[in-house]
Amino acid sequence: ILNVEQSPQSLHVQEGDSTNFTCSFPSSNFYALHWYRWETAKSPEALFVMTLNGDEKKKGRISATLNTKEGYSYLYIKGSQPEDSATYLCAFSPYSGNTPLVFGKGTRLSVIA
């Protein structure tokens, strides 16, 4: 059974703090790792797709790293703002064939002004 674990489950930070979350996934049969940002009542929004070990991607104040050998990815947010408050979902895509995404339960971030 493929399992994706995200930690922490929830996080409260002050505006301006930097923060990071972890996503753990099976290191065998890896194809791609996805990060999504999901605000309540909206569609999950794709942030990053990473496929290569050592990949680092950045979008504004948000960045992510990937370690496929040990099966983890970090998402970093620098200088958190209230609008960063959302649930951050990690999803693992195994194999290179026709397989769906396996999602973690997400990390719920609340940024307090």
Place this chain on the structure above:
Amino acid sequence: DSGVTQTPKHLITATGQRVTLRCSPRSGDLSVYWYQQSLDQGLQFLIQYYNGEERAKGNILERFSAQQFPDLHSELNLSSLELGDSALYFCASSTSNRAGTPLGEQFFGPGTRLTVL
């Protein structure tokens, strides 16, 4: 706006009933995926269609079925509804190769919140 649309946004129905959820993928995307999110669970994959054909199946109950039409929109049919079927149902689409393998990210619709009373 992801370009994926889902209707209805909310649905309230009674146990034993049948409902149909509808999804229109992004223009040009041939793959459609259905996911279910129940309380305290991550998104659970239900089923994938590629260009009208079923490509992958997850833990989809026998009471649930789906199809993808020639215009590429998809419908998820849920029958003999139970209280435990109350959840948020997402549709996603992606650009895929002929095998149905997604190339890049999946784009999600806003979801349909189903409440079974």
